[in-house]
Amino acid sequence: MSGAAIGEYPLCIDTPDGPVTVTAAHETVICDDEVQRASVTLHLSGTAYAGHGSDTEYALYDLEKRLPEGCTLRCCLSCRHGHFCPVGDADNEVFCVTDFEPRTKSDLYHVTEDEQERATRSRTLFHLCDGWQAQSEETYTYTSYLEHTKRGHTNETDPDLAEA
Numbered sequence: 001m002s003g004a005a006i007g008e009y010p011l012c013i014d015t016p017d018g019p020v021t022v023t024a025a026h027e028t029v030i031c032d033d034e035v036q037r038a039s040v041t042l043h044l045s046g047t048a049y050a051g052h053g054s055d056t057e058y059a060l061y062d063l064e065k066r067l068p069e070g071c072t073l074r075c076c077l078s079c080r081h082g083h084f085c086p087v088g089d090a091d092n093e094v095f096c097v098t099d100f101e102p103r104t105k106s107d108l109y110h111v112t113e114d115e116q117e118r119a120t121r122s123r124t125l126f127h128l129c130d131g132w133q134a135q136s137e138e139t140y141t142y143t144s145y146l147e148h149t150k151r152g153h154t155n156e157t158d159p160d161l162a163e164a
Contacts, residue, residue: 009126
């Protein structure tokens with residue numbers, strides 16, 4: 001399958017004045033059933049911001065770097081309970097793990113291999129629930145959120161786009 005997928009999601013942004021929920025436009029370009037490029041666009045305080053990447057994860061990293069100073073994403077991608085699948089994840093998917101604290105990615109196998117567990121725990125990267133907690137260096141989370149948002153991630157440091 002090839003083509004484009006377009007959707008909208010509510011996305012919470014932590015701002016210096018408090019959290020704000022905006023509508024994020026999400027577009028992916030698909031070729032041979034694989035996401036080739038993704039973009040996320042939103043309006044915050046009257047200004048448009050867009051992030052682009054090789055997939056939704058990298059588009060959200062890029063978007064966060066483009067937001068005004070002091071603004072960060074508040075969603076499953078940035079939550080300490082949102083983890084990628086250790087054996088390969090789908091674009092725009094994390095697994096919510098609030099009932100135990102994984103210490104390594106192998107601790108996540110049982111919640112991603114069983115179809116019923118997957119269905120119960122699967123979330124979009126944009127999702128936000130009342131259990132959201134910020135990621136930190138002190139707790140293990142199987143995503144690259146802290147790594148990419150701390151080092152100044154841009155499309156140029158996206159390994160898939162750097163090869164293009």
